[in-house]
Amino acid sequence: MKRIAPIDIAGGILVVAFLALLPMFAASNYLTGVLTVCVIYGIWASSWDFMSGLTGRENFGHSLFIGAGAYTAGFLSSIWSTNPWISLPLGVVIAIAFSLLVGFPTLRLRGPYFALAMLSASAILQRLCLIFWEYTGGEEGIYGLDPLMKTPLHYYWFVLAILVVTVIVLTLLAQSHWGLLLRAIRGDEATCQAAGINVTFYKIVSLMISAGFAGLGGALYAHYQLQVSPPLFSVVVSITVIIMVYVGGIGSIYGAAIAAILLTLLTEMLRGFGEYRLWIYTLTLMLILFFLPNGLIAPLWRRLTERLR
Amino acid sequence: MLQILIYGAVSSAIYAMLAVGFTLIFGVARILNLAHGSFYALGAYAAYVLTSLLGFPLFIAAPLAVLIVAGFGVVMERFLVRPLRSSQLAVLMITLAVSLAVEQALFITFGSEYRNVPSFVADKLSIGGVDISGQRLLALVAGVLVLLGLWLFIQRTRLGAAILAVSQDPEAAQYMGIPTNRIFSIVMAISAGTAALAGVLVSPFLTVQPTMGLLPMVKAFAIVIVGGLGSIPGSIIASLILGYSETIVAYLISTSWTELVSLVAVVVTLMIRPSGLLGRRAAF
Numbered sequence: 001m002k003r004i005a006p007i008d009i010a011g012g013i014l015v016v017a018f019l020a021l022l023p024m025f026a027a028s029n030y031l032t033g034v035l036t037v038c039v040i041y042g043i044w045a046s047s048w049d050f051m052s053g054l055t056g057r058e059n060f061g062h063s064l065f066i067g068a069g070a071y072t073a074g075f076l077s078s079i080w081s082t083n084p085w086i087s088l089p090l091g092v093v094i095a096i097a098f099s100l101l102v103g104f105p106t107l108r109l110r111g112p113y114f115a116l117a118m119l120s121a122s123a124i125l126q127r128l129c130l131i132f133w134e135y136t137g138g139e140e141g142i143y144g145l146d147p148l149m150k151t152p153l154h155y156y157w158f159v160l161a162i163l164v165v166t167v168i169v170l171t172l173l174a175q176s177h178w179g180l181l182l183r184a185i186r187g188d189e190a191t192c193q194a195a196g197i198n199v200t201f202y203k204i205v206s207l208m209i210s211a212g213f214a215g216l217g218g219a220l221y222a223h224y225q226l227q228v229s230p231p232l233f234s235v236v237v238s239i240t241v242i243i244m245v246y247v248g249g250i251g252s253i254y255g256a257a258i259a260a261i262l263l264t265l266l267t268e269m270l271r272g273f274g275e276y277r278l279w280i281y282t283l284t285l286m287l288i289l290f291f292l293p294n295g296l297i298a299p300l301w302r303r304l305t306e307r308l309r
Numbered sequence: 310m311l312q313i314l315i316y317g318a319v320s321s322a323i324y325a326m327l328a329v330g331f332t333l334i335f336g337v338a339r340i341l342n343l344a345h346g347s348f349y350a351l352g353a354y355a356a357y358v359l360t361s362l363l364g365f366p367l368f369i370a371a372p373l374a375v376l377i378v379a380g381f382g383v384v385m386e387r388f389l390v391r392p393l394r395s396s397q398l399a400v401l402m403i404t405l406a407v408s409l410a411v412e413q414a415l416f417i418t419f420g421s422e423y424r425n426v427p428s429f430v431a432d433k434l435s436i437g438g439v440d441i442s443g444q445r446l447l448a449l450v451a452g453v454l455v456l457l458g459l460w461l462f463i464q465r466t467r468l469g470a471a472i473l474a475v476s477q478d479p480e481a482a483q484y485m486g487i488p489t490n491r492i493f494s495i496v497m498a499i500s501a502g503t504a505a506l507a508g509v510l511v512s513p514f515l516t517v518q519p520t521m522g523l524l525p526m527v528k529a530f531a532i533v534i535v536g537g538l539g540s541i542p543g544s545i546i547a548s549l550i551l552g553y554s555e556t557i558v559a560y561l562i563s564t565s566w567t568e569l570v571s572l573v574a575v576v577v578t579l580m581i582r583p584s585g586l587l588g589r590r591a592a593f
Contacts, residue, residue, distance in 0.1 A: 112341050112401070116530045119530070120527045120531060124568055124569070128568060289399055289402055
């Protein structure tokens with residue numbers, strides 16, 4: 001097990017402290033709301049990075065898990081009016097169930113099957129939400145979820161704490177023997193198989209972990225918006241998450257979380273551009289693919305702290 | 310019964326046009342083109358602009374639309390995909406980026422409203438008591454002709470032989486003096502062109518709107534997985550299977566359930582026979 005350098009821990013604590021105190025200086029519910037969304041995107045991006053960044057099996061339908069978690073929360077809290085705290089664990093469970101449904105048939109194969117199946121599954125689920133509108137509320141979605149906490153600020157801190165836990169758990173897993181195996185699978189799957197590693201098992205379990213955290217993020221998002229709607233399943237959500245991971249540096253997890261926060265803030269600032277926002281996103285992706293294939297945040301951080309290690 | 314037979318044939322033909330291009334560019338250039346659906350959407354919009362806005366007659370507008378989209382495909386392959394071809398992931402990402410960019414561009418230029426394209430053939434035909442619009446019939450006939458033409462082109466011409474050679478072994482083909490990169494451009498043009506033609510043909514009877522490319526592309530994936538990645542006959546058979554099962558489900562149960570057909574088909578195929586019906590390469 002690789003030790004995490006003290007400088008990384010120090011940097012992490014500084015960033016988290018800064019994020020936690022930020023809404024205190026400018027006490028506006030608007031800023032707290034934006035930051036909450038930023039942090040939730042952080043959970044989504046780091047969970048994507050754990051599975052796809054480490055094993056190199058790109059998941060083009062992360063929104064499937066996000067939407068599954070969010071809709072679980074929607075059904076539970078709004079339609080069956082259960083205690084809102086139940087939706088978090090159940091959101092995780094349902095997202096994991098979906099990951100098994102797609103993961104089992106596709107992850108034992110090599111080639112692009114997993115990417116295609118995830119993309120198709122999320123697109124089809126979005127359609128199903130619209131088609132079975134009697135149950136899902138169609139275009140409008142489900143309204144009237146109960147909030148988890150009384151004030152937005154407390155909720156923001158809660159979500160931030162969950163992001164911190166997510167990043168720590170996933171980083172520890174990635175640094176462990178387990179993470180080494182996942183990286184080995186990315187390197188050469190056939191050799192891993194020859195070495196007696198049950199490649200399929202490791203891939204499916206890492207997808208389950210990734211889906212679980214994404215579902216948790218989805219349920220948190222649903223209880224922040226107090227509403228869920230079909231665009232949660234859209235390809236745009238998946239691609240936004242993937243772009244965040246790319247900017248952060250694939251396989252670094254903390255980079256993905258920080259890139260997600262920065263990019264969501266940036267998107268909020270670009271709100272004036274309206275329809276052109278997605279264009280700017282797509283353009284960012286193309287530029288990064290061509291000029292910064294290793295990402296921006298994680299390599300930059302490593303560069304800056306090289307002397308202190 | 311006859312109704313199922315005819316409508317199933319029409320949707321199979323459209324699916325086949327989409328899937329063949331998708332599987333061709335994968336089989337030859339190993340490019341998994343996530344922008345394939347945007348060719349279809351661009352074809353439909355090009356037909357809309359040329360006929361409704363610029364007032365071209367249809368028999369000029371349709372081939373022109375196909376040519377424009379084929380050109381777009383070639384440019385995309387040359388400047389965006391080719392520099393990144395060494396990494397399969399980068400190719401997936403860049404083509405997905407292109408498809409999002411196209412969708413957004415269509416959205417910004419035309420808005421999200423549905424657009425109408427005039428019918429190519431106004432008459433309705435009656436076959437054995439089943440009414441079918443001439444436009445659907447035209448789509449069927451054109452689809453069959455295009456697939457037949459493509460098959461003859463690949464099997465009977467020198468260029469077709471070169472394409473087959475590259476798909477079997479790009480390096481060996483290069484050593485034999487086949488200009489692989491030029492073949493990729495040609496295949497991309499064919500692939501984009503057939504997808505655009507499908508878009509042009511359906512534009513009068515389906516809705517023309519920016520997100521129209523996504524679902525047909527998902528169907529094309531499903532067909533290609535069922536038929537076997539890279540196999541053209543496989544994707545034609547799978548198109549027939551999927552087109553007919555969707556029509557039958559729509560008649561027997563309800564149209565809501567048709568979207569599930571492709572998902573079930575993919576899952577079943579991947580569990581039982583992952584290489585697809587006629588896939589050459591074992592996927593394990």
